[in-house]
Structures are given as C-alpha cells and as structure tokens.
Amino acid sequence: MLEAGSPPSEATITSLARVVASDPEGADEAFELVATMRDKYGQAPRLRSYSPVLAAFRRTGEASKAYAVEDHMAASAVSPEEPELAALLEVSAKAGDAGKVYEYMLKLRRAVGCVSEETAEVLEGWFRSEKAAMAGKAEWDAQQVKDAIVANGGGCHQLGWLRNGPWMVQRVTVAADGECGGCGCRLASVDIDMEETNTFADSVSGLALERETKANFSQFQEWLEAHKEYEAIVDGANIALYQQNFSEGGFSLGQSSWMLL
Template structure:
C-alpha cells in the first residue's frame, strides 16, 4: 500500500521545480542554449542570444561555439539559410571583439557559413588564420572551401588549397579527391585527372557510386579520347612500373582514341570476367621501400649495439650483389614454440 508523503514540499517534482526556480540566469541560459543545440533550433537560439545581451550575461567560449554550431547545422534548411549565416557572422564578430580565441571547431563552423554564401576565398582565409590562433586545421576545416571552389569550377584555387593541405600534413579522403577529380574533368585538366585518379587508387579501396559516375563521365567524354601519345618507350614503361611497385607507371596517358567503359566483376581467382586480364599483386614503390628501410634501421639502432648494426650496414653496401639475406637464428627457431622446441640446426642447414 502506498503511504502518503507527510511533507508534500519534499516531493521530487516539487524539488525539481524549486531547483529550476533557484537557477541563476547564467545557468538557465546555458541549459536553454544546450537544448537549442541538441534540437538545432536557430530561431530560439537567436532569441536567447539577444536576451542574454540585454541582461548583460557574460558569454564564454562554450556559448559562442554552441551558437556557431547551431548556425552551421541549420544551413541545410533553405528557409533558414540566410538567417543562419547572418547571425553566425554576428556571433563570430562578437566573439573576436570579446578577446576569446577561436578553436579549430569555431573556425570550421564559420568556414561553413562562408562557403554557404559561395565565398570560398573567405572560407580558405579562415583556415589560414588558424595559425595565428595556435590551432591546427583538420580535414573538416578545409572541406567547406574546397567543395565551394569545386562547385564554382575554380580549379586553380582548389589546387592551391590542396597544396596547403599537404603542407599542413592533412590528407584528402574520397569526397575531397572525388571533388578535385570532378572539377579537373569538367575543366579539361587532363594532367590533374591523371593525378587524382592515382590518388584515388592509393587512398580508397572501393569507390562510392557517386565517384564511379565521375570516373565514367571522364572516360566517356571527348577530352579523354584525345589524351595520350601513340609512341612510347616500352622498356621505360616496364622499368617505371617496377619502380612503382608494379601498380602503375606514372608516365601519363598511353595511347589515343575512345575508351571502352564497362562495369565488370572480378572472379575469385583475380581475373576480369570481361577482358580476361588478371589482377596483379602490387608491392610498395621504391620511395616507400626507402622510408621503410630507414624506419627498420632506426629501430635496430635503438635496440641493438649501434657499432654492430653499422658494421652490418657497411657489409651490405659492399655486397650489393645479394638480393636477400636469410637470418639463420630465425630459421632455426621457426615453428619451435612448443614444449620440447628449441633451436633447430637441421632447419638452418636446409637453407644452405
């Protein structure tokens, strides 16, 4: 049987109401703003902001970032788009005037607002400004300006932005490479199409439907049919393929004429069901091999006696005719990790 509460004022619902009534204006503002952020409610956020200013509530970094986040997330709503970027820039100007340093998230949100206005230059300048704030741009920071440039067919500006990305140590992923590939194809930049196709090859295991359509559009177009040379050095091409790990030669387009574009399947044995060619295993290229070798050497110098390892390196330099070095100790211990296992001289002898 339920026992009546002798003190109704201690009922939980009354306590919550009392707690809300005793909440400070700053606390209530933050709570209401967080709710707006959760529901992406721009109109209420604007009202809260104006009310906070009229009541002289001091805005902190969290408030500004929440407001800018709401603005950037509202851009997809066409009816609220203009209000979003007008209010967003007002908030950002207030933030800077208050002496609050923007973070990477802050700048990225404002860059989205600039790109929504079609101003890729402003979005790019915002990314460049991160350095003076002590912030490092991320891939999402570059995205708004890059997509804006590509949508406006401003290929050269898109290439400049990508160079800035590379210098900052930021690598593009499929959406960014696809956008660069598309603007290159649309503006007839055949050398850039070639470049971004191979960047796609290096970074993406399987392309999306949208990317596949961009690639098909290029090879089915008139410009692609005019690209290439008829005479080339076959030995030079083979050497370049070997140098690049067997995946590609990197010497540009070979041959001219219309491309035959088809979507095909590859069998379990690696063979193409259309042309009959078999996929090949691609190794790392020489540049990657050198980086790997340097990493192994650095690790060895940390763990082994440095003089001994350097002597081994000198020996290798003097015996370049050897293509492989067999580690006898590892051969002798191969598959010996059982109770009676140990160094097997027999296994080592078999390698002689």
C-alpha cells in the same frame, strides 16, 4: 566572441566557413576564413576545415582556386582524403586538365582501397569525355614503362597517359582468383613502391639500432651494401628455431643447414 576577448577555436571557424561556403557567392570568403585562421587566431586548420571550401569550388567549377586550396592544405601538413580528392578530380575533369586528373587519380589510388559510388561516377565521367579521348602520348619508351612499373610495385607506371582515343568504360566483377569479368585477364598482385620500400627499410633499421649494438648493425649494413647482388638474406638461427621447442634452448642444426642450401 572577439569583442569579449575570446578568440574563436578551429571548430568555430570551420563551422563559420561551412555556413559561408554554402552560399553560391561565399566560396572565396570561406577560403579566406580557413587560410587566415593560423595567423589571426593561432589555430591550425584541419581536414574538416578545408572540405567545405573544396566542395564549394567543386560546385562553381573553379579549378585554379581548388588547386590553391590543396596547396594550402599541403603547407599545413593536411592530406586530402577521398571526398577532397573526388572534388579535385571533378573540377580537373570539367576543366579538361588531363595532367591534373592523372595526378589526382594517383593520389586517390594511394589514399583509398575502394572508392565510393560518387567517386566512381566522377571517374567514369572523365573517361567518357572527349578530353580523355584526346589525352595521351603518341609515342613512348616501352622499356622505360616496364622499368617504372617494377619500381612502383607493379601497379602503375606513373608516366602519364599513353596512347589516345576513346576509352571503353564498363563495370565488371573480379573473381576470387583475380580474374577480371570484363577482359578475362588475371589482375596482377601489386607490391609496395620504392618510396614505401625505403620507408619500411628505414623503420627496420631504426628498430635494429634500438636492439643491437650500433657498431654491429652498421657493419652489417656495410656488408649488405657490398653484396647488392644477393636477392635475399637468410637468418639461419631464426630458421633453425622455427617451430622448435627445446627446453634446453638449443635448435635444429639440420633444419638450418637445409634451409641455407
């Protein structure tokens, strides 16, 4: 193709990388193909370009090289999905790198709602390992943990492993009401974290600025900033219009007054 003056496409390079990566000695060469496709041929690598490379380093257990692949993915604005995160988790677990295992577990939590059987086995393998039993802080600030849980939506403190010792690993079912069949506790609802909250707020602001006059909305934002103690702001007019059907266009003043009280 090159001799004929026809540069390869991303799909062609990815296919070649997949073939090369299948060879026990080909992982480094496969990564080189993917990592240089932009500079050599002007092609942007995609998720499918990196997957066979990560799978190859997963088989060889070369954690540092797998991390280099993820760094290149980030530089190319490509986010790993479950198969790629499972590969990174496994090489981290085999290397005994508790910090990296924790990092990829958090990324996996954000990326997927339910893991596959293969990924579940990777997680179980880590928690049954001696390295997992040894990982963890002996002391921590309980208030800091509580504050972090609230800030992260109630699902995870993201402060690393707390306490150490062997883990009890078992598969259980969760009832419709959230009760765990293993410990009998009821699982808590998880809210969006602060990053997601800010993203949502920015999106709402953007929509409001499109529909309202900028000056009016800016004044409202300033008012909100000055009244941070309020936990909720009620739109009385929309409440009064809720489930109303007045042909004249009016609304229920009584309903609005009652809701505001």
